[in-house]
Amino acid sequence: MKKKIVLLPGDGIGKEVINSAQAVLFAIADEFNHSFSFESHDIGGIAIDLHGTPLPDATVEACKKADAILLGAVGGPKWDNNPSHLRPERGLLGIRKALDLFANLRPIKGYKNLLHASPLKEEVVSGSDLLIVRELTGGLYFGTPSERRDAGQSAVDTLAYTRREIERIVDKGFQSAQKRRGHLTSVDKANVLESSKLWREIVEEKKVQYPDVTVVHSLVDSTAMKLITNPTQFDVIVTENMFGDILSDEASVLTGSLGMLPSASLREDGVGLYEPVHGSAPDIAGKGIANPIAMILSTAMMLRHSFGLDTEAILIEDAVQSVLDAGYHTEDLQINNSCLVDTAEMTKLIVDYIQSQDAAKCICDCYA
Ligand code: IPM
Ligand code: MN
DSSP, X not given: OEEEEEEEEESTTHHHHHHHHHHHHXXXXXXXXXXXXXXXXXXXXXXXXXXXXXXXXXXXXXXXXXXXXXXXXXXXXXXXXXXXXXXXXXXXXXXHHHTTXXXXXXXXXXXXXXXXXXXXXXXXXXXXXXXXXXXXXXXXXXXXXXXXXXXXXXXXXXXXXXXXXHHHHXXXXXXXXXHTTSEEEEEEOTTTOHHHHHHHHHHHHHGGGOTTSEEEEEEHHHHHXXXXXXXXXXXXXXXXXXXXXXXXXXXXGGGSOGGGOEEEEEOTTSOEEEEXXXXXXXXXXXXXXXXXXXXXXXXXXXXXXXXOOHHHHHHHHHHHHHHHHTTOBOGGGXXXXXXXXXXXXXXXXXXXXXXXXXXXXXTTOTTO
């Protein structure tokens, strides 16, 4: 299979983890006789520095021609005080909108070996395996332009959704549940917000088309509580943009580290942008110690969702599992043993598994 991939390393550890993704893709291409071509473009802070805008036209044009896009991370303290049109985050929001990447999939799965790295009790997080389906191109993020009014004394953001925007993400939620354990939690704030009332009506209408899925409605505040008190009750959560942003960061603590979570942002035709949920981590950027797993698992999601390459995706996921089972971990996982590895070593371990399919063995046998 021949595919054109655009790389958007962005800022901070973005560049480091994108290198890991590429190393994994070279190994997959070799093993399965695929041909992946790569083209790198600027986005975020680096694009502001080099081109005066967080999202240069050349980046948008390249992404429009690509079969899939891998993004590292954007942002950093250097640009924190910039005016809003010159914030790195604008680049990310702009590319999501320009490509109509409305469906953001964020799987959250606890790995056995890492349960004790979670601040939550092991018996609470054990067995949690959920998928957040977040609407990504509407709501508060993209309302009628936000503004300061009354000489800066008040500010306005609008939360607007059309029926069509809600229908397509709700469909994605139901379809995702069909492929998993058949349970959908639709999250809203229908006791207060008009947009949530419309959301709930649409979920009620849609559920007759998916008789194999059980659906429950859950208010966002109580969902936030249930996510950390009883996370195993969830299979698929579907929700609007801002609620999904907040809940997915909260859910990340189930895995012990934000450094483990991949994501896919998809258009209706399957074109997608894949990025780790973690940010640019300026505190550790350039040190070579970032956890590349979220980026590598995002690459597996790309192979599955944009290219239909399930076997290849599963091989990458198995490689990650095997390396973690052997006890290897990067610094973010704060595990007290000696199998601590850096970004390059973690990447090599995963690549070695892809090439040999031999279970990874920990050199210090700390888990044996
Ligand atoms: C995310 C991030 C972004 C968002 C920021 C960087 C704009 O937090 O992908 O969750 O809020 O969507
Ligand atoms: Mn976020």
